[in-house]
Amino acid sequence: MGLAGLPVFAEGGGIGYILKPSFGYLIGFCVGTYVTGVIAHKVAQPSFNRLLLASLTGLGIVYVFGLIYYYIICNYVIGAPIAMGPLFLYGFVLSVPGDIALCFLGASLGKRLIPVIRKGL
Template identity: 60%
Template sequence: MPEIIQITKEEKGLKHMKTKDLVLCAMFVALIAVGAFIKIPVPVVPFTLQFLFTMLAGLLLGPVNGALAVVVYIVLGLIGLPIFTQGGGPGYIFQPSFGYIIGFAVAAYVNGKIANAKTHPSYRRLLGANFLGLFIVYAFGMIYYYVISNFYLNSPIGVGALFLYCFVLAVPGDIVLCIVAAIIGKRMIPLIQGGRLG
């Protein structure tokens, strides 16, 4: 009889953890969607908080659930919800900037994997994870932008102009967000790490 009671408690705990993961994933889907429309008005190239929330999804939810939150966001946008920066719908895959959105999902998995390899990751580990995520997002974004612009939209862009407009002018704000995400992650990861899956 005690063994049966013990199993029941474990099953209840597992169910609670799954429910908590679902709630956190849903919360981050909403944050990522909202973040696309929160613009920080800095000179030259304003930036949004979308990248911040995709990084935090990886750091706080772990690699699998963090990437899942971003994938759900992408799917919702592609089926027509206007949650991307310039709207939504399946045709959005032909927007030159869609590569960055794909990069968000990959980066959330990678930075979540690196950050959560330790129970209490250091600032150095968190920053390293975030900067690797930044590299992934820009790699996907710039390659996709180049391909769509040059081979689909017939609006050629050279490598030099691509590097200037899609990286040099855009990346300073995201570097700041990498630092902010590391600070938030350092405080929040120990609080939620014990109560989640994957």
């Protein structure tokens, strides 16, 4: 929807959003979401550890896609070079602690909610 022009992204929308350095994180979300679901639901009643592993794996995928895309777009497309050090610091180190905490929270909530949701179906 955002690529079609609806303003759902933080910086507006439209096809030009593909050239934003942060677009790689959105690609990573798509892939990471799928992988997270596959890992989490390989068993009927996923444990906290399985849900946490799934969340952390998905998070890792998001960051890998996001950082690689950010580097390529900045250094080869828009002409705003960024070295690996600052990219790693600003694109990973500063934000990953909060994201890891959210993975723990999500796994904890998932462990409690999945049985309730399945019972309701």
